[in-house]
Amino acid sequence: MPQVRIIAKNFMDMVASLPAMKLSKLYQNAFICEAILRSLPPLAKKHVLQLMYMEGPVAAKLLEEWILPDYSSKHKVAIDRLIQLRVLTEIVDRREVSYKLNPTFQSNLQKHLINGGVLPREPMPSNITVRLPSLEELDAYALEQWECFLLQLISSGQVERPTNFSFSMMRVFQRGLLSYRDKEVPRLTESGFQFLLMDTNAQLWYIVREYISNSEV
Structure with a gap:
């Protein structure tokens, strides 16, 4: 089986690739800060929680003392x-290295951890809740x-049940996947x-990345 060369980055890789200005804007949202914390590797998550209520920089040597020698490589990662x-x-500073949490990330995560947070939800009318679909029906x-989306993506003709994506947006998704000649x-x-050989999650993430990248242009 040929090797798939299209790399569908995960959530954390995509966040890490964003410029500083966009990251600062993202970290103004407490729920995004929580999502970042949950997605971190265990040791990175541990460091964030230990630094959560430290106002000043912490020396790199002190951070190294918080871990066992066997985990030094994971600490660096x-x-x-x-x-x-x-x-x-x-x-x-004077050849001494120290680390400090992003103040916006730190402040919003502190508030979120102390006060908790619930995503805003509008109440649903009773006539809708009585006919909610089951998990099997949703799947x-x-x-x-x-x-249906994949068929429209790779099909050169019209599909019977097209998706809600516009023609121009489908062209964005098809870029690199289809070749066009006069x-x-x-x-x-x-x-x-190679895209078709991916599992569904990787395909979906590839499409999400293309959609977000295009919306930022």
Whole structure:
């Protein structure tokens, strides 16, 4: 089986690739701060929680003392990840290295951990709640919609049940997956075949990334 070359980054990789200004804006949302914390590797999560209520920088040597010697390599990976996400800021002063939590991330996460948080939800009318679909029905509906989307994505003709995506947006998704030539039917590229070999989660994440990237232009 050929190796899939399209890399569908995960949530944390995508966040780490964002510029500092966008990350600062993201960290103004307490729920995003919580999502970042939950998605961190265990050791990185431990460091964040230990630094949560420290106002000033903490020396790198002190952080190293908080872990067992066998975990030194994982400690470095955790620190690098936190710096990539700009959750942690590295401060170099007279050859002494220290770290400090992003103040916006720290403040919002503190409030969220202390006060808790519930996503805002509007009450549902009783005539709707009595006919809510079951989990099996939701799974079947999601699978049907995804198969319809894939068919429209790779099909050169019209599908019987097109999705709600506009023609221009479908062209964005098809970029790199289909090749277009004058007066010829679009054909799957090598990347297109590799996309079809992905599991559903990887395919979905690839589409989400393309959608977000296009919306930021």
